[in-house]
Amino acid sequence: METKVEVLEKGPLLVHGTISITHKNGDVETKKRTTAFCRCGASNTKPYCDGHHNTSGFND
Ligand code: FES
Known part of the structure; x- marks a missing residue:
């Protein structure tokens, strides 16, 4: 499978x-x-996303 x-x-x-x-x-x-x-920097489980982008105001 292609990545x-x-x-x-x-x-x-x-x-x-x-x-x-x-x-x-x-x-x-x-x-x-x-x-x-994670792209927003707010995750508590970096490098993975934990959903905090929904409440961090991330807008990119
Ligand atoms: S992108 Fe940072 S917590 Fe989801």
Whole structure:
């Protein structure tokens, strides 16, 4: 399956497909479906989106 990236208006960056994520502590995680990455900076679970863009006033 091709990996695709989708930018949601006023929301996260979605990555569709299997990806490998290397975290800042060096841990590597594999995601196999759709992964939502925070674009607004308000998430408590960075690099992932936790829905806080809905209440943070993010408007991009
Ligand atoms: S984009 Fe969803 S919490 Fe930041």
